[in-house]
Structure formats: C-alpha cells, structure tokens
Amino acid sequence: MTTTPIDTQETTAATTEEVLSAATVAHAAWSAASTQDRANVVDRVADALEESVDSLVALAMDETHLPEPRLRGEVKRTAFQLRLFGEVLRDGAYLDARIDHADAAWPMGAPRPDLRRSLRAIGPVVVYSASNFPFAFSVIGGDTASALAAGNAVVVKAHEGHARLSRLTETVVRDALAAAGTDPNLVTVIFGRAAGTTVLQDSRIKAAGFTGSIPGGRALMDIANGRPDPIPFYGELGSNNPVFVTQAAAAARGEEIAKGFVESFTMGTGQFCTKPGMLFVPRGSGMLESLRNATLPAVGQMLNPRIEDSFKHALGTLSGIDGVEVLNAGGASATAPAAVLLTTSVERLLADPKSVEEECFGPAAFVVEYDDESQLVEVARTFEGQLTATLQAEVESPVQELVAVLIEKAGRLLWNQWPTGVSVTYAQQHGGPYPATTVPGSTSVGTAAIARFLRPVAFQNFPQHLLPSELRDDNPDAAPRLINGELVNGERIG
Amino acid sequence: MTTTPIDTQETTAATTEEVLSAATVAHAAWSAASTQDRANVVDRVADALEESVDSLVALAMDETHLPEPRLRGEVKRTAFQLRLFGEVLRDGAYLDARIDHADAAWPMGAPRPDLRRSLRAIGPVVVYSASNFPFAFSVIGGDTASALAAGNAVVVKAHEGHARLSRLTETVVRDALAAAGTDPNLVTVIFGRAAGTTVLQDSRIKAAGFTGSIPGGRALMDIANGRPDPIPFYGELGSNNPVFVTQAAAAARGEEIAKGFVESFTMGTGQFCTKPGMLFVPRGSGMLESLRNATLPAVGQMLNPRIEDSFKHALGTLSGIDGVEVLNAGGASATAPAAVLLTTSVERLLADPKSVEEECFGPAAFVVEYDDESQLVEVARTFEGQLTATLQAEVESPVQELVAVLIEKAGRLLWNQWPTGVSVTYAQQHGGPYPATTVPGSTSVGTAAIARFLRPVAFQNFPQHLLPSELRDDNPDAAPRLINGELVNGERIG
Numbered sequence: 001m002t003t004t005p006i007d008t009q010e011t012t013a014a015t016t017e018e019v020l021s022a023a024t025v026a027h028a029a030w031s032a033a034s035t036q037d038r039a040n041v042v043d044r045v046a047d048a049l050e051e052s053v054d055s056l057v058a059l060a061m062d063e064t065h066l067p068e069p070r071l072r073g074e075v076k077r078t079a080f081q082l083r084l085f086g087e088v089l090r091d092g093a094y095l096d097a098r099i100d101h102a103d104a105a106w107p108m109g110a111p112r113p114d115l116r117r118s119l120r121a122i123g124p125v126v127v128y129s130a131s132n133f134p135f136a137f138s139v140i141g142g143d144t145a146s147a148l149a150a151g152n153a154v155v156v157k158a159h160e161g162h163a164r165l166s167r168l169t170e171t172v173v174r175d176a177l178a179a180a181g182t183d184p185n186l187v188t189v190i191f192g193r194a195a196g197t198t199v200l201q202d203s204r205i206k207a208a209g210f211t212g213s214i215p216g217g218r219a220l221m222d223i224a225n226g227r228p229d230p231i232p233f234y235g236e237l238g239s240n241n242p243v244f245v246t247q248a249a250a251a252a253r254g255e256e257i258a259k260g261f262v263e264s265f266t267m268g269t270g271q272f273c274t275k276p277g278m279l280f281v282p283r284g285s286g287m288l289e290s291l292r293n294a295t296l297p298a299v300g301q302m303l304n305p306r307i308e309d310s311f312k313h314a315l316g317t318l319s320g321i322d323g324v325e326v327l328n329a330g331g332a333s334a335t336a337p338a339a340v341l342l343t344t345s346v347e348r349l350l351a352d353p354k355s356v357e358e359e360c361f362g363p364a365a366f367v368v369e370y371d372d373e374s375q376l377v378e379v380a381r382t383f384e385g386q387l388t389a390t391l392q393a394e395v396e397s398p399v400q401e402l403v404a405v406l407i408e409k410a411g412r413l414l415w416n417q418w419p420t421g422v423s424v425t426y427a428q429q430h431g432g433p434y435p436a437t438t439v440p441g442s443t444s445v446g447t448a449a450i451a452r453f454l455r456p457v458a459f460q461n462f463p464q465h466l467l468p469s470e471l472r473d474d475n476p477d478a479a480p481r482l483i484n485g486e487l488v489n490g491e492r493i494g
Numbered sequence: 495m496t497t498t499p500i501d502t503q504e505t506t507a508a509t510t511e512e513v514l515s516a517a518t519v520a521h522a523a524w525s526a527a528s529t530q531d532r533a534n535v536v537d538r539v540a541d542a543l544e545e546s547v548d549s550l551v552a553l554a555m556d557e558t559h560l561p562e563p564r565l566r567g568e569v570k571r572t573a574f575q576l577r578l579f580g581e582v583l584r585d586g587a588y589l590d591a592r593i594d595h596a597d598a599a600w601p602m603g604a605p606r607p608d609l610r611r612s613l614r615a616i617g618p619v620v621v622y623s624a625s626n627f628p629f630a631f632s633v634i635g636g637d638t639a640s641a642l643a644a645g646n647a648v649v650v651k652a653h654e655g656h657a658r659l660s661r662l663t664e665t666v667v668r669d670a671l672a673a674a675g676t677d678p679n680l681v682t683v684i685f686g687r688a689a690g691t692t693v694l695q696d697s698r699i700k701a702a703g704f705t706g707s708i709p710g711g712r713a714l715m716d717i718a719n720g721r722p723d724p725i726p727f728y729g730e731l732g733s734n735n736p737v738f739v740t741q742a743a744a745a746a747r748g749e750e751i752a753k754g755f756v757e758s759f760t761m762g763t764g765q766f767c768t769k770p771g772m773l774f775v776p777r778g779s780g781m782l783e784s785l786r787n788a789t790l791p792a793v794g795q796m797l798n799p800r801i802e803d804s805f806k807h808a809l810g811t812l813s814g815i816d817g818v819e820v821l822n823a824g825g826a827s828a829t830a831p832a833a834v835l836l837t838t839s840v841e842r843l844l845a846d847p848k849s850v851e852e853e854c855f856g857p858a859a860f861v862v863e864y865d866d867e868s869q870l871v872e873v874a875r876t877f878e879g880q881l882t883a884t885l886q887a888e889v890e891s892p893v894q895e896l897v898a899v900l901i902e903k904a905g906r907l908l909w910n911q912w913p914t915g916v917s918v919t920y921a922q923q924h925g926g927p928y929p930a931t932t933v934p935g936s937t938s939v940g941t942a943a944i945a946r947f948l949r950p951v952a953f954q955n956f957p958q959h960l961l962p963s964e965l966r967d968d969n970p971d972a973a974p975r976l977i978n979g980e981l982v983n984g985e986r987i988g
Binding site: 423 | 522526567570571574575581585587590592593594600601602603604606607609610611614616617700715716719723724725726878879889893894897898901902904905906907908909910911915917918919920921922923925927928929932933934935937940941942945946948949950951952953954955956957959960974976978979981983
C-alpha cells in the first residue's frame with residue numbers, strides 16, 4: 001500500500017485544458033510513430049503493470065472489495081491484452097492496407113488512378129472506466145489499450161469507485177511510457193463528472209469509449225452526438241444475456257445446467273455485463289423445482305454502496321411486478337446481499353417484456369418455464385440487443401429458427417457454455433445491437449477492438465516518400481496488403 | 495420515354511407500413527442466403543440496369559438536365575459497382591472470418607474456448623438518395639448496392655429531383671430481383687419527407703445511408719441518434735476540398751494547374767461533393783492574375799431550380815462577406831448560372847475560417863494567395879473534416895508537415911491530380927471527419943463501403959451444422975480466414 005495520500009480530487013477546468021493540450025501534442029508524435037515502435041512501448045507498459053501487481057492489487061482490494069485471486073487474474077489479463085495488441089501491431093493486418101495500381105483499362109468507364117489506403121489513428125480518445133473491472137476496463141484496460149495501440153493519446157475518466165487505484169495505475173503507466181522514451185501524456189487520468197463532460201465536448205477529442213450503465217452511457221452518447229462535430233461514441237451499456245434450455249438438454253443434464261447457471265449468475269457477485277439474467281426451462285423437467293430448492297451460494301461484498309443500493313432498488317422493482325415472485329433466495333451477510341432467483345410466466349413476460357428483461361446488475365436472475373419450444377423463438381424476438389445469448393441444447397435439438405433470431409439480437413452466441421468469463425482472443429465479439437453497445441459493428445474485447453479507434457485515409461498518385469510505410473512499394477514492415485484486389489500476405493516487394 | 499404516367503405521389507403511412515413489413519420478410523431470407531447466391535443476383539441487377547439504359551437515361555435527362563454522355567457513364571459506373579460487390583461476395587474476405595480453436599494453455603490466465611466470428615447483415619437499411627447522382631448515389635447506387643450485397647433489404651427514399659427516374663429504376667431492379675428468383679421487396683422506393691422520417695424512426699430499420707447537404711443530413715442523423723434504440727447513420731454531407739499549390743509547382747506549371755482547377759470546379763456545373771472549393775496559390779506566381787483573366791467556361795443547367803436558388807443564395811452570402819470579392823465570372827445563360835471565382839486574403843480567412851470555408855454547391859470556388867508556405871499549414875489546420883485535400887507540388891516541395899495536418903482532416907489526399915471523378919476501387923476512400931461524413935471510419939465509395947452494413951457475430955463452442963459456412967471447418971466457399979491469429983487465404987480444409 002502506498003504511504004503518501006493519493007490525489008483524487010476533481011480535475012479543475014484549468015487542469016483539464018492542460019491535459020487536453022498535452023494529449024494533443026503527445027498524439028501527434030505517437031500516431032506518426034512506426035507500428036513496431038508502438039508495439040515495443042505497449043509491451044513495456046504490460047511489463048510495468050505486472051511489476052507493480054502487488055501494490056495495485058492491494059489498493060484495488062481496498063477500494064472494490066473484489067478478492068485477491070480475481071484481481072491478480074485481472075492484472076494478468078490486462079497485461080496479456082496489451083501484449084496481444086503489440087502482436088497485432090507487429091503483424092500489421094489491422095491496417096487493412098490496400099493498393100490499387102493505376103489502370104487505364106479499369107472497366108468502370110474511366111482510368112483508375114494509383115490509390116493506396118490504410119487505417120490511421122482517429123485522434124485523441126476519451127475513455128470512461130468501468131466500476132466492475134478496475135484493471136481490464138479501466139485506466140489501461142481494453143478501451144485504452146486498443147486506442148493506444150491504434151496510435152492515439154488517451155484521456156481516461158476515472159471511475160469514482162476506484163479513484164485511488166486509477167491514479168496509481170496512471171503513475172505506473174506514465175512512468176513506463178517515459179522509461180520507454182515516449183511522451184507520458186499519452187495516458188492521463190481525470191477525475192469528476194465536470195471534467196469528464198468537458199473533455200467529451202472538446203473538439204480535440206475524436207472518439208470515446210465507455211463501459212457502464214444504460215442511463216449513464218446514453219447521456220454521454222447524446223453529448224457526443226450533439227457536438228457541432230459529432231464523434232463516434234463506443235459504449236457498452238447493458239445486457240440481460242438470456243439462456244435457453246431445450247427439452248432434450250433439460251432431460252439429458254438438467255441438474256448440471258441448473259448448477260452451472262447458479263455458478264454463472266452469482267460469479268463475482270453477479271457484477272459482470274455478461275451475467276446470465278434469464279434462464280428459460282421446460283415445464284415438467286423439474287429444473288424450476290430444482291432451482292427453487294437449491295442452496296444459493298453466499299456472494300461477496302458488492303463493489304461499493306452505490307452499486308449495492310442500485311441492485312436492491314432494481315430487485316425491489318422487479319419483484320414488485322405483478323406476476324413476478326421470488327423463487328429462491330440465499331443468505332445475506334453484514335457486508336453482502338443475498339443471491340436471488342425470481343420467476344414469472346412466459347405469458348407475463350410476453351405481455352410486457354421490457355419491464356422484466358431489464359438488466360439487474362448484481363446476483364439476481366429469472367427462471368422462466370415454457371411449455372413448447374416454439375415459445376422460445378417468440379420470447380427471443382422480444383429481447384433488445386444483447387452482448388450474449390446462450391443455448392443449452394443437444395445436437396438434435398431443433399434450434400435453427402431460434403439461432404436465426406438470436407443472431408439478430410446478440411453479438412455472441414454460446415452453445416453449452418456460460419457467458420461469464422470473456423476470453424481475449426482474435427475472434428472474440430463483445431458487443432451487440434443497442435443497448436448492448438451503441439455501435440453494433442464494434443467490439444470492446446478481442447483484437448478487433450482496435451478498429452474502433454482508426455479511420456481510413458487514401459492517398460491518390462502520391463510519391464513514395466510521403467506514404468505511410470505499409471503503402472510504400474518496399475513495404476518495410478511486411479504488412480499484409482490487398483493489392484489490386486488480391487490479398488498478399490506480408491511479403492516485401494523489391 | 496415511358497408512355498404511362500409514373501406514380502411519384504407521397505407514400506402514405508399505410509403503404510410505408512406495408513413496405514417495412516415486406517422488407518423485413520425479404521431481409522430474413524436474403525441475409526441467410528449464401529454469398530454466392532447473392533453475388534449472382536447482384537450481377538443480374540447490373541445486367542438489367544444496362545439493358546434498360548436507354549429509357550433510364552432519357553428520363554434522367556428530362557429530370558436532372560445532366561447531359562447524355564455523363565448519364566450513360568453513370569449507368570455504366572453503377573452497373574460496374576454492383577458487379578464489383580458481386581466479386582467481393584465471391585471472394586469472401588469481406589466477412590472477416592476468424593476462428594480461434596479451443597486452447598487450454600491460452601496465456602490470458604484462463605482456457606480459450608472455441609470462438610468463431612464473422613460479419614453478418616446488420617438488418618434492413620434505409621438509403622436517402624442524392625440529387626446529383628441520379629444513378630450512382632440513388633435507388634441502386636453505392637449505398638444500396640453495398641447494403642444489398644451485405645445481405646440487407648433496402649428501403650430507398652427517392653430524391654424529389656428525380657422522382658420518376660427513381661420509380662422507373664425501382665421497377666427495373668424489382669423485376670430483375672423477381673426474375674432471379676429473389677423477393678423483389680429487397681428494394682422498395684418511398685416518396686416524401688413524412689415517409690422518409692417514419693422509416694428512419696422504425697425499429698425494424700437497423701442502419702441508414704445518406705448523401706446530401708449538411709443541414710438535411712444532420713437533421714436525419716439526429717433522428718437516428720435520438721431513437722430509443724439508436725442506429726448507425728452513414729451520411730456524406732459536405733466538403734470544401736481545398737487545393738494547395740506549392741511555390742515550386744506554381745513556378746513549374748502554374749498555367750497548367752490553373753487550367754486543371756477551372757476544369758475541375760466547373761465540371762458537372764460544380765455539382766460534385768468533391769468539387770475543389772478553394773485553391774491556395776503563391777503570391778507573385780502570377781496564378782491569381784491568370785485566373786482573373788481566364789475565360790471561365792459556360793456551365794450546364796443546374797439539377798433543379800431549388801438547387802440553383804441555393805447556389806445563388808450561398809454565392810451571394812459568400813461574396814457579401816467583408817474582404818471577399820469576385821475575381822472572375824463567366825457568362826450566364828437563360829438556363830445556366832455563371833461560373834464564378836472569388837478571392838480573399840489569407841489573413842481574412844484565418845480571422846474567420848468557417849464563413850469562408852463553407853461548401854458552396856455549384857460552379858464557384860475561391861482563389862487565395864499566400865505569402866509563405868508555412869501559411870498553408872496554418873490554413874489547413876482551420877478546416878473541418880473534408881472528403882479530399884489536394885496538393886499540387888513538386889517532389890522536392892517541403893510538404894511533410896502539411897501532409898501530416900491534412901491526414902487528420904481528410905479521407906483522401908491527392909498529389910497532382912484533381913478530386914472530381916471518384917474511382918470505384920478496392921482502395922478508394924470517400925469519407926472523412928465530420929461534416930464530410932457522420933462516421934469517419936466509413937467510406938461510401940469502393941469495396942470497403944460494404945462494411946457499413948455488417949455487424950460481427952461470434953459463435954462460442956458451436957456445433958458445425960449451426961455455423962455460417964465461412965466458419966465451418968470445411969469452409970465450402972473457400973473464404974479467407976484468420977485461424978488462431980494467422981491469415982489463411984481461402985483454402986478448403988478437409
């Protein structure tokens with residue numbers, strides 16, 4: 001633990017201006033740096049994070065009440081994520097480099113000029129930290145890592161739930177940047193709602209990343225969209241993450257599914273954006289009864305009193321709905337709430353889906369019995385955009401139509417696994433139609449997350465010495481490129 | 495010319511509802527069709543367009559006053575564009591297919607599940623047609639072609655400037671769809687502002703494409719963003735397209751550049767979104783004098799009286815600005831306005847850039863003299879987002895800093911060519927920061943335009959028979975894929 005007090009006072013207007021000005025200067029040099037140089041710096045930041053893991057985790061435990069193993073795992077994940085973006089930079093495919101040579105016979109009806117296009121840093125970015133991932137979605141988490149790797153300076157609005165940790169992480173990151181010979185102003189943390197709003201409205205900021213609640217995210221999104229020069233706002237807002245259990249699956253392994261569900265919805269005290277919030281089980285399978293009689297595990301303390309209050313309020317609203325009842329409740333403690341299962345009828349849900357399908361952030365979920373599998377399709381159609389949708393099914397289960405509907409609704413579909421625990425990989429998709437995310441074509445987890453903070457620039461008839469390296473004939477970093485429409489894997493020409 | 499009257503009455507609320515309902519049904523089947531089948535249909539639509547070129551062009555001449563060769567060229571371009579998207583579908587790289595095999599040793603700290611991700615149709619799309627490209631940015635133009643190829647049904651709001659042509663094109667397209675065995679409701683045209691707004695607010699519509707003015711585009715963008723479930727709004731709104739002539743270039747070929755500039759800004763009566771609106775020339779080079787004394791060509795009739803009124807109004811506003819004067823004016827005719835060159839000082843421009851740098855749609859442009867090339871960098875910094883920025887320079891011209899600034903401002907940078915005439919290619923970029931476009935990461939021309947109307951979906955631990963073909967182990971259409979982070983070119987496995 002640090003011995004000197006950590007300054008988490010609200011950032012003043014004057015300091016905010018200094019931060020923006022310094023970030024803009026840092027951005028200019030960083031966005032022009034080579035991908036290889038940026039990769040090396042990103043790796044050094046990952047190293048520094050791991051070297052400081054003890055002090056970071058101690059402070060995080062104090063501020064978030066999350067257990068030590070979880071937090072150590074999260075630091076590991078966060079460092080891994082940075083290094084994975086380093087790999088992405090070294091590979092160069094993310095640049096989507098394209099070269100069309102001049103072609104007088106181009107069949108469009110007019111000669112084709114020499115055109116070369118690749119993706120460039122979008123401009124300084126503001127990132128709003130999440131409450132529930134003090135490392136992985138905070139100061140140097142996925143949004144910052146992808147924006148930084150893409151070549152952008154990042155201003156991070158700290159989450160008040162782990163303000164001191166945010167400042168300490170900032171110090172670790174800035175020291176690592178400086179030690180790597182790079183401008184530390186590439187990453188700066190600001191505190192307080194006023195500074196967070198000022199930055200979003202500033203014309204020097206060109207994109208935003210956010211992870212949090214629907215109302216909070218929507219308010220910021222509206223600010224971004226309302227600017228004289230609107231900018232992309234990449235928000236990950238909320239999701240119910242429904243799970244559909246087919247009759248065959250319930251018959252084959254109903255007990256195992258019920259056990260997996262309880263584990264998943266109570267994991268991390270239900271404070272995951274991918275927490276499964278609704279389980280649909282066949283009537284007569286015994287699954288509802290089994291979940292009514294299960295002993296729900298004791299959960300840990302919630303992140304902070306404000307989030308616990310919100311949880312209790314949301315739970316009270318849901319259980320107060322006519323036709324909704326508590327199916328099962330675990331034991332509360334002096335510091336932690338009880339895990340709770342609610343239930344209602346499919347008919348009740350179909351009559352007013354929005355009220356029941358609202359995300360309840362915390363250890364609560366619905367169990368809903370259905371009579372016929374065709375009702376699952378009907379129910380699936382009622383959902384808003386989701387981060388995930390899960391099938392617990394057997395290979396012979398007739399789920400084609402259900403899958404077709406869920407593809408329209410969710411960013412990630414799971415088969416006989418659970419949505420919590422989002423792997424950072426090349427093929428991961430953490431996003432979905434609104435309100436899961438504000439930009440349905442984007443992901444905030446996985447290597448494709450870098451695309452959010454890039455924009456294409458084409459160069460027509462340009463001389464070699466003024467082109468970015470990936471568009472030059474000699475291709476010094478061996479970036480993969482689309483040349484006259486044909487994909488050419490990272491060769492060097494000439 | 496058709497002999498029966500063509501119905502272009504405003505679409506009623508009841509018809510709008512029918513259109514949306516039918517488009518949603520058509521979308522479901524089309525988005526599930528194979529890329530190969532979609533490619534074949536898109537090719538048939540291109541064929542039908544070319545087969546009907548005579549009647550289409552005759553009607554377009556009547557409604558838009560554009561000359562026959564230009565319109566025939568535009569039909570050719572539009573058919574070419576459709577076939578190019580057919581190629582994109584057959585190639586399959588646009589799907590961005592990614593496969594991560596399960597990996598227990600994945601260094602994130604937790605086992606990696608089997609994850610497979612590709613891009614899917616985003617949902618039914620509304621497209622707002624442009625006034626100035628009755629084919630290439632209208633009923634079956636670039637927005638529709640890319641949205642349709644991506645697997646979406648499209649509702650097109652006709653531009654009132656070529657309403658009858660829009661209806662006739664719709665008939666050609668729908669007949670071709672039906673003849674290809676596909677649901678004709680994939681493309682439907684609606685008329686009138688009320689229907690255009692209703693469609694944008696409807697929850698069944700999942701994205702929008704627009705080409706037009708800044709006020710019109712912004713109003714629609716605000717509607718899209720203000721929905722309970724906001725959707726991506728891809729608008730191409732306005733651009734000044736500045737041209738910077740270095741001292742060396744002016745010395746080497748000032749006359750030639752002046753001639754090229756006049757040709758470019760008057761082409762198509764200045765009714766291109768890439769019309770160069772501002773030329774910066776070195777004082778003492780004689781270029782300003784040359785342009786003052788040049789004979790400006792007679793231009794053609796404008797698209798319609800409303801656009802001519804707007805042009806005259808904008809020109810009046812610009813020439814009424816203190817410090818702005820008319821440098822040269824061509825001859826007007828009974829039907830066509832005069833081409834006009836304005837001038838002002840760099841100092842005047844720097845004092846209030848916004849008023850002078852506003853797009854003036856039509857045959858008018860500024861010529862501005864500078865004293866020192868460092869002023870070009872200063873001036874470039876004042877510009878809002880642009881579709882293009884052009885350098886007329888010599889290889890030895892010290893333009894590095896200017897290029898660095900222009901990369902931040904524009905989607906396409908040109909070297910010693912002119913921005914009008916946007917080639918449809920793999921590497922084309924037609925977009926830029928706001929207000930050039932509302933989504934700076936997107937393009938509305940070129941093969942990358944298809945990405946606007948797709949969204950990613952990941953499948954975790956899914957059985958083969960429920961996966962899209964590009965994610966199955968057997969990869970029947972030989973799509974290129976990223977497998978465990980390595981790009982594998984279109985091979986078939988097994």
